[in-house]
Amino acid sequence: AGAVGPKGLAFAPIAPVPSTTDQLTVPAGYAWKPLISWGDPVVQGAPPFDLDRQSAEAQEKQFGYNCDYLAILPQGRHKALLVSNHEYTNENLMVPGFTTEAALTVEQLRTSIAAHGLSVVQLRRGKDGFWEVEPSKYGRRFTGLSTRFELRGPVAGTDLVKTAKDPGGRTVIGTLNNCAGGTTPWGTVLSGEENFDQYFRGHPQGDQRNQKTYSLVKDGKPSEGRYWHKADARFDTAREPHEINRFGWIVEVDPRDPRSTPVKHTALGRFKHEGATTLVATKGNVVAYMGDDSRGQHLYKFVSRERVGKGGKGGRSELLDAGDLYVAKFEADGDPATDRDGTGTWIPLTKDGKSAVPGMSHEEVLVFTRDAAAKVGATPMDRPEDVEPDPRTGYVYVACTNNTDRTSPAPANPRAKNKDGHVIELREAGGDATGTRFDWSLLLVCGDPEDPSTYFSGFPAEKVSPISCPDNVAFDKDQPGLWISTDGAPSTLKLNDALHFVPLTGADRGRVSQFLAVPTGAETCGPWIDAADGSVFVNVQHPGETDTARVDAPASAFPYTDASKRTPRPSTVQVRRTGK
Ligand code: FEO
Ligand code: CA
Ligand code: CA
Ligand code: CA
8 A cells, every 4th residue: 555656666655764864764575785885896806895905006996985876787687787986085984094185195095086987897696686796807997096088079189188198188097076877879888077176276377267167266266176186296287287178078988898998078068067868869869968067057968960770779989979069048938936837949059060159169168168058048057967868758857956056046947045956857849859949847846845835746745755956867767757866855854865756647747755765974876777677776875974974983884784883885785676
């Protein structure tokens, strides 16, 4: 009785969990297991996790910190590949004896740089139906420290990305702040480089476009960054002004080919990329939808110039090398505070291999994309995070996580001081994802359902779970309905962050039901849904994150249930239906 959810994943919604609770909470009839945690071996021959002996060399072969996006790519029935992003690091929970970031040694800094990036591990099906990590040739790390990326697309080889160590401007060492992501029709994984600015030391005489638009100057002062310049001079913009232009891209990795060279795709623009998700348009072009997750930043799409066959046949990475980049302008025909639907335009930033923005070159539009979007009058959004097209309908769902800086409502951003966020449904005109017009409506205006400014597509507020700060959105490949994970409920609702399910059609459209809650201090990332297997995968990111928590004095023991553990470990978790 009271079960919701799609076929294969029926569940009774859990009660919201107070933000002090240090456990992963799942519905009745479901069980969970950590699949892999920070420091576990990834590359063959990696040493086991040892908190007192972490080194850059070990970390380069082990699962990174703060797992974010995840994908489970099947290899037949009994094996699969897990791909996970590692967004950032919490040194106060990683380094025994931590005092301040400024006091970290060069080796500790290098270990942190190595804990960024992505991991690939092979999985095999265990006897109990849960997946287990299997050492194999597929085990691979992409790190901030040493992995060589090929810079591709229109910006590759141009002056803006040339450095002393890479005078050709085509090879970048490392990927950083990999947040959300998506799969491509040809089986690879895209990952967004998000808050890359934090790793770079600002400079008063630096390129003003980076200083201002990409936040290297705050309150008139150049940022000190995370002291990474002490480990590697390229992170000091005074010494290497162009290195920073080589981060902030969508990267592509091919987990099925352990020897492949990963790519940074410059045709998709440079900003604080949350992620990128793709679909094949009816005409055959590959379309990538992307959010720039900062207050007042924008929503984008890329349309490939070349086309693929039906169902993505013939799709390949090179499709992302050339195409048009657009940014969204939302329009409302009433008061934006109360108007819940409207139309919109995709404004071109690049067109047919040229700049479409007056006063900016093609390369400048792609490297300083935020400036280009502002110039053409794109709509400043409430932190557009993950964006995901429904594989059944092509409708696109945009998670706007929050924006307490907003002073007045704007089309598709209905609340000033929007602390709880909202979710937009975007429908391309005529169902053509390559076009320039769309319709939009608000699916959810989030918050405590007792707050009169919330909206659940007309579903009665008293029958939904509280939801705040939507961040990642996901679909199962077969079963309808949107899955939404959150990042911020502890501060807005005093509840642990959550994973929710929301039907999109029929009488239950807007009925938000909570599936799980992550432990204290964590945010819910991933998620990856496999309804046919009765499984939900989430990345439990930054468990026990507080400014004052330390190794040996943590706020969370996750994934352990034994509170004597010295520090929590961000982990990929499988939740599986075990009851009838
Ligand atoms: Fe890394 Fe926008 O969350
Ligand atoms: Ca309207
Ligand atoms: Ca996110
Ligand atoms: Ca986040």
